[in-house]
Amino acid sequence: MADAEHGPIAIVSGGGSFPGAVAEAIVRRGRKPVMFGIKGWADPNVVARYTHYWIAIGQIGRFIRLAQSEHCSDMLFIGSVIRPPIRDLRLDWLTIRMMPRLAAAYRGGDDRLLSGLARIAEIGGMRVIGLADVAPELFAPEGQLGRYGPSDRDMDDIARGLKLITALGPFDVGQAVIVANNHVLAVEGAEGTDNMLARIAELRWQGRVTAAPGTGVLVKAPKPGQDRRVDLPSIGPRTIEGAASAGLAGVAVASGGTIVTDTTAVIAAADEAKVFLVGVDAAE
Amino acid sequence: MADAEHGPIAIVSGGGSFPGAVAEAIVRRGRKPVMFGIKGWADPNVVARYTHYWIAIGQIGRFIRLAQSEHCSDMLFIGSVIRPPIRDLRLDWLTIRMMPRLAAAYRGGDDRLLSGLARIAEIGGMRVIGLADVAPELFAPEGQLGRYGPSDRDMDDIARGLKLITALGPFDVGQAVIVANNHVLAVEGAEGTDNMLARIAELRWQGRVTAAPGTGVLVKAPKPGQDRRVDLPSIGPRTIEGAASAGLAGVAVASGGTIVTDTTAVIAAADEAKVFLVGVDAAE
Numbered sequence: 001m002a003d004a005e006h007g008p009i010a011i012v013s014g015g016g017s018f019p020g021a022v023a024e025a026i027v028r029r030g031r032k033p034v035m036f037g038i039k040g041w042a043d044p045n046v047v048a049r050y051t052h053y054w055i056a057i058g059q060i061g062r063f064i065r066l067a068q069s070e071h072c073s074d075m076l077f078i079g080s081v082i083r084p085p086i087r088d089l090r091l092d093w094l095t096i097r098m099m100p101r102l103a104a105a106y107r108g109g110d111d112r113l114l115s116g117l118a119r120i121a122e123i124g125g126m127r128v129i130g131l132a133d134v135a136p137e138l139f140a141p142e143g144q145l146g147r148y149g150p151s152d153r154d155m156d157d158i159a160r161g162l163k164l165i166t167a168l169g170p171f172d173v174g175q176a177v178i179v180a181n182n183h184v185l186a187v188e189g190a191e192g193t194d195n196m197l198a199r200i201a202e203l204r205w206q207g208r209v210t211a212a213p214g215t216g217v218l219v220k221a222p223k224p225g226q227d228r229r230v231d232l233p234s235i236g237p238r239t240i241e242g243a244a245s246a247g248l249a250g251v252a253v254a255s256g257g258t259i260v261t262d263t264t265a266v267i268a269a270a271d272e273a274k275v276f277l278v279g280v281d282a283a284e
Numbered sequence: 285m286a287d288a289e290h291g292p293i294a295i296v297s298g299g300g301s302f303p304g305a306v307a308e309a310i311v312r313r314g315r316k317p318v319m320f321g322i323k324g325w326a327d328p329n330v331v332a333r334y335t336h337y338w339i340a341i342g343q344i345g346r347f348i349r350l351a352q353s354e355h356c357s358d359m360l361f362i363g364s365v366i367r368p369p370i371r372d373l374r375l376d377w378l379t380i381r382m383m384p385r386l387a388a389a390y391r392g393g394d395d396r397l398l399s400g401l402a403r404i405a406e407i408g409g410m411r412v413i414g415l416a417d418v419a420p421e422l423f424a425p426e427g428q429l430g431r432y433g434p435s436d437r438d439m440d441d442i443a444r445g446l447k448l449i450t451a452l453g454p455f456d457v458g459q460a461v462i463v464a465n466n467h468v469l470a471v472e473g474a475e476g477t478d479n480m481l482a483r484i485a486e487l488r489w490q491g492r493v494t495a496a497p498g499t500g501v502l503v504k505a506p507k508p509g510q511d512r513r514v515d516l517p518s519i520g521p522r523t524i525e526g527a528a529s530a531g532l533a534g535v536a537v538a539s540g541g542t543i544v545t546d547t548t549a550v551i552a553a554a555d556e557a558k559v560f561l562v563g564v565d566a567a568e
Contacts, residue, residue: 164455171448173468184457187471190493191483199475199483209474 008032009134010072010126012055012063013042018234018261019078020046025135034070036063064124075126076134077118131232131259140235140279142255146267148276150250154217156182158252161219162282169224175233178248180216185209193220193235197242204247213247221254221282234259240269240277250276257282292316293418294356294410296339296347297326302518302545303362304330309419318354320347348408359410360418361402415516415543424519424563426539430551432560434534438501440466442536445503446566453508459517462532464500469493477504477519481526488531497531505538505566518543524553524561534560541566 009026011033013019019042023033035052037044047054051070055063067075118128131138144150150158157179164184168174176188178200185203188196197218203209220233235253243251251270253260258279260266270277293310295317297303303326307317319336321328331338335354339347351359402412415422428434434442441463448468452458460472462484469487472480481502487493504517519537527535535554537544542563544550554561 160455164452164457167451167455168448171444171451171468173448173471178473184455184473186473186475187457189462189468189470190487191470192492195483199479203474208476 006031007074008034008070008072009129010034010036010063010067010070010075012036012038012075012077013047014038014078015041015043016261017043017046018259019043020049021138021261022076022078022131022135023050025138029134031134034067034072036067060120060124064121064126067126073125073127074129075121076129076131078131132256136256138259138261140253140255140258140260142279142281145263145277145279146270148250148270148274150217150252150276150278153181153215154249154252154276157217158219158278158280160184161217161252162221162254162280165219165221165282166224172223175223176218176220178216178218178246180209180211180248183211185211185216193218193233193239194242197239197246197248200246200248201242209247211247214249216246216248218243218246218248218251219253220251220258222257232257232259234261235266236261237265237269240266240273240275244273244275248275250278252278252280254282255279290315291358292318292354292356293413294318294320294347294351294354294359296320296322296359296361297331298322298362299325299327300545301327301330302543303327304333305422305545306360306362306415306419307334309422313418315418318351318356320351344404344408348405348410351410357409357411358413359405360413360415362415416540422543422545424537424539424542424544426563426565429547429561429563430554432534432554432558434501434536434560434562437465437499438533438536438560441501442503442562442564444468445501445536446505446538446564449503449505449566450508456507459507460502460504462500462502462530464493464495464532467495469495469500477502477523478526481523481530481532484530484532485526493531495531498533500530500532502527502530502532502535503537504535504542506541516541516543518545519550520545521549521553524550524557524559528557528559532559534562536562536564538566539563 009031011019011022013035019035023035026033033050035047035050037047037052037054039054039056053066122128160182161177161179164177165174168187173189174187176193176196177184178186178196185200186196200209220235222233233253235251235258240251267277293315295303295306297319303319307319310317317334319331319334321331321336321338323338323340337350406412444466445461445463448461449458452471457473458471460477460480461468462470462480469484470480484493502523504519506517517537519535519542524535551561
């Protein structure tokens with residue numbers, strides 16, 4: 001694998017437009033992206049812009065064969081994959097041999113599912129790299145982004161949110177929480193960040209969340225011990241709009257550990273909605 | 285206060301029918317309930333069946349005067365109170381003098397808000413008793429209730445849920461969680477248990493929760509360190525219906541630490557919906 005640092009990179013792509021942004025970053029670095037769209041999840045319009053193949057979850061052997069035929073020894077997982085029902089898994093031979101390992105990963109939660117898939121790919125000879133290795137510019141930097149900044153009270157809420165995410169580390173849940181006036185309003189589960197924000201907007205409308213408008217922070221950070229090569233929190237313009245609708249003061253993300261899918265659009269959305277966006281050092 | 289063990293008991297009542305069940309339990313014990321309905325929260329139909337007064341949050345002095353005029357030296361808080369906007373608080377003189385203490389409690393979350401109110405009432409000469417002191421029969425017992433019981437896999441999910449609730453202890457959030465196949469699907473925040481269950485029902489419908497129907501457990505328990513005199517988790521028939529709609533296998537509650545608002549109706553609902561209901565020792 002003498003060409004590992006320069007050769008083509010296999011991108012295993014889940015949904016959304018973000019795999020395209022990653023492919024562009026790889027092109028800017030002078031390497032070739034090869035897209036492996038996950039059937040049912042990846043967006044054909046994104047995948048088809050590059051050399052590409054379609055794979056099903058459970059076809060790890062097929063993936064490795066195709067990736068190697070394209071001279072990819074590095075691979076990236078992009079876009080979260082909702083755990084499919086077991087009946088929908090199409091298993092190939094390598095995957096079946098690895099089944100006990102995969103079943104253990106499957107039971108352990110999304111985080112471990114993806115880590116388990118990564119380990120199996122590594123056993124098959126692939127090197128699993130992280131987004132930070134090829135596209136560090138896609139991560140939130142530290143400090144205030146945009147026009148508005150957090151107040152001291154917001155900083156307290158941010159600190160409490162980061163502590164909560166740390167405490168949730170062992171449970172494969174809660175990359176995002178909402179804290180207002182030191183009070184935890186929501187912990188993200190299977191619903192995702194957008195739904196969690198919509199819930200707080202609705203509870204505020206119903207008078208069941210009574211913190212004043214412009215109070216509270218969405219805090220988003222990778223869990224401690226999370227395999228950052230396979231699963232990272234991300235925000236986009238919709239996150240900002242959701243935070244504004246939920247009446248929050250702003251959004252805080254772990255710098256270097258949270259993907260910003262479109263920085264320019266995200267900052268414009270924050271300024272427009274008069275909410276702050278700040279990258280914080282989650283390791284503090 | 286020689287009559288403290290036998291005299292009338294002041295019941296500070298939030299919403300729902302449960303304050304009525306508590307009043308009945310007190311009557312069965314040969315003591316007299318005096319209802320103090322919280323304006324805007326308590327149900328007039330429930331409150332008016334007993335000697336009663338209406339109070340606003342923030343009128344602790346008025347409450348103590350009235351309770352003492354009714355010869356109550358014991359008091360109970362029943363029914364959770366949604367934190368009112370500060371502009372809606374009507375403060376009397378005792379409350380204003382205690383304001384710094386109350387403000388600290390207010391910032392600390394619902395649990396500490398209620399504990400703070402309890403401490404102020406104690407300073408005013410009241411004894412705050414717990415529901416366990418006067419109506420232990422309203423708590424979930426240990427073991428299987430109803431016809432169905434948890435599988436080994438369900439027991440694993442219950443153990444994980446209880447561990448998660450313990451980890452959330454310092455954060456005044458999450459008296460209830462949903463775990464399926466060892467995977468945490470939801471943590472209760474400001475939305476309450478019914479809304480959390482409705483969310484999982486919806487996510488299942490959308491295919492975003494893919495655990496097979498009849499998988500997963502709602503786990504509900506007091507947080508470690510929670511002041512059990514002022515705030516306890518509770519379930520009713522609606523909780524069971526919500527768990528069934530969410531496709532869960534059953535419901536596990538901390539025995540001795542979770543209120544069952546109507547045991548007969550709850551067990552009938554569980555049998556009807558073919559979900560299990562079990563009281564577990566959360567201290568294990």
